[in-house]
Amino acid sequence: MPAAPLAHPGRVVLDARDIGRALTRISHEIIERNKGAGDLVLLGIPRRGVPLAQRIAARISQVEDVDVPVGSLDITMYRDDLRLKPARALLPTEIPSGGIDGKVVVLVDDVLFSGRTIRAALDALNDVGRPRAVQLAVLVDRGHRELPIRADFVGKNLPTSLSERVSVRLADLEDDGVDAVSIEPRPDATEVGE
Amino acid sequence: MKRHLLSAADLTRDDAELVLETAAELRSLADRPIKKLPALRGRTVVNLFFEDSTRTRISFEAAAKRLSADVINFAAKGSSVSKGESLKDTALTLEAMGADAVVIRHGASGAPHRLAHSGWVRSSVVNAGDGTHEHPTQALLDAFTLWRHLGEERRGGLEGRRVAIVGDVLHSRVARSNALLLKTLGAEVTLVGPPTLLPVGIEGWDVETSYDLDAVLPKVDAVMMLRVQRERMQGGFFPTPREYSRRYGLDGRRMATLQDHTIVMHPGPMVRGMEITADVADSDRSVIVEQVTNGVAVRMAVLYLLLGGSESESPE
Numbered sequence: 001m002p003a004a005p006l007a008h009p010g011r012v013v014l015d016a017r018d019i020g021r022a023l024t025r026i027s028h029e030i031i032e033r034n035k036g037a038g039d040l041v042l043l044g045i046p047r048r049g050v051p052l053a054q055r056i057a058a059r060i061s062q063v064e065d066v067d068v069p070v071g072s073l074d075i076t077m078y079r080d081d082l083r084l085k086p087a088r089a090l091l092p093t094e095i096p097s098g099g100i101d102g103k104v105v106v107l108v109d110d111v112l113f114s115g116r117t118i119r120a121a122l123d124a125l126n127d128v129g130r131p132r133a134v135q136l137a138v139l140v141d142r143g144h145r146e147l148p149i150r151a152d153f154v155g156k157n158l159p160t161s162l163s164e165r166v167s168v169r170l171a172d173l174e175d176d177g178v179d180a181v182s183i184e185p186r187p188d189a190t191e192v193g194e
Numbered sequence: 195m196k197r198h199l200l201s202a203a204d205l206t207r208d209d210a211e212l213v214l215e216t217a218a219e220l221r222s223l224a225d226r227p228i229k230k231l232p233a234l235r236g237r238t239v240v241n242l243f244f245e246d247s248t249r250t251r252i253s254f255e256a257a258a259k260r261l262s263a264d265v266i267n268f269a270a271k272g273s274s275v276s277k278g279e280s281l282k283d284t285a286l287t288l289e290a291m292g293a294d295a296v297v298i299r300h301g302a303s304g305a306p307h308r309l310a311h312s313g314w315v316r317s318s319v320v321n322a323g324d325g326t327h328e329h330p331t332q333a334l335l336d337a338f339t340l341w342r343h344l345g346e347e348r349r350g351g352l353e354g355r356r357v358a359i360v361g362d363v364l365h366s367r368v369a370r371s372n373a374l375l376l377k378t379l380g381a382e383v384t385l386v387g388p389p390t391l392l393p394v395g396i397e398g399w400d401v402e403t404s405y406d407l408d409a410v411l412p413k414v415d416a417v418m419m420l421r422v423q424r425e426r427m428q429g430g431f432f433p434t435p436r437e438y439s440r441r442y443g444l445d446g447r448r449m450a451t452l453q454d455h456t457i458v459m460h461p462g463p464m465v466r467g468m469e470i471t472a473d474v475a476d477s478d479r480s481v482i483v484e485q486v487t488n489g490v491a492v493r494m495a496v497l498y499l500l501l502g503g504s505e506s507e508s509p510e
Contacts, residue, residue, distance in 0.1 A: 077233040087503030
């Protein structure tokens, strides 16, 4: 999803420092909830979940002095709207070499919205192995759930209208190298999810 | 991508690279405990094989099953076809059974094209080899194997890489599809064989040709050996098998003249001692076994891209 042209940058709700602080807090909450980082595996949901997972892992490593395995989990083939659009390109799935059996998997995504992406991710996870527990960390929870799914760790609760779009830009993926979360009017009202 | 895959020429460079990238993601599935994805759940893929081909059929079957499709195998031997049923009636039967994709192997060049454009079936048609015409999924898996060894780490992928295709080009659908696809991907192709086994009209293929294997070998990044298809030969294309392998077979001595990074390929089935010697086929340069593994990933990618989305839902 390309960012909106700069003519309408939208309203910035989190800047780079806000995002940094939110990720630091999430990292501490993950350690606290799990009483350490021993059995953790972080799996980012491409694209934007992956750099977020890497940043959280780096922060946890700083605090706990252990390396947290980080991977990515593509959910394309598990989407419930797969048949509604032309075949989509697949994104990388990389499961850390230690696997996920018996581990605590923290799924990481940028925006929690309908919950359908996370439902797909849980299905995908099921085919990879059997974690001891699955937790969910998101940078932004914008509400409007369509499934009984909630996040364990939330960077920012952001009340939104369905006519708005939450745009997350991460330095790792954007040309301009700037982190920002902004709210924009939605260009087409049919696009849901992501 | 288009709705059918009938010829390697149907693929634009973007299409072909999408297949290769999708195959690269799907290849890691083989290392997982559950080798299955749900993308084609509820879809039916029919393998319609009028010619014997265990290798290609099980490759397509494995690919479809790993994507959760239902697979129906239809082999012509012992079927209604041997009782005289026409391609049209067979096709209408498949249509009535609700096939979403038909993978067809046929001895007549153009049979898949006929099936796709006749209006007999609404399903996607995948050419799994027709006569001496084309075999596009073989070309894609060869390109994927080349790409993994020679292109993945480079800008431009296979751009400018040199590939020699050696042997019975005349009877080879693999050679034609490969020449077309490798050109699309920017590679340079040289077809090597005795004059009797290079097809008439090859000037129009936009490839180099040579009768001299020894002169070509040191220059290429990959050598693809073709099987001599004696079942399609009536008459003398070369004096003796021994003379053929002396001039166009790949043996240890010739292999020593290759560059260090050059890989050796063969679409199979091999005739050891004819076009390739056992020591070459089993050497470190040989990627022949890997080609088979890659075949499943590439066919998964093709089936997913043809059937996974919405376009195939709405018949033209």
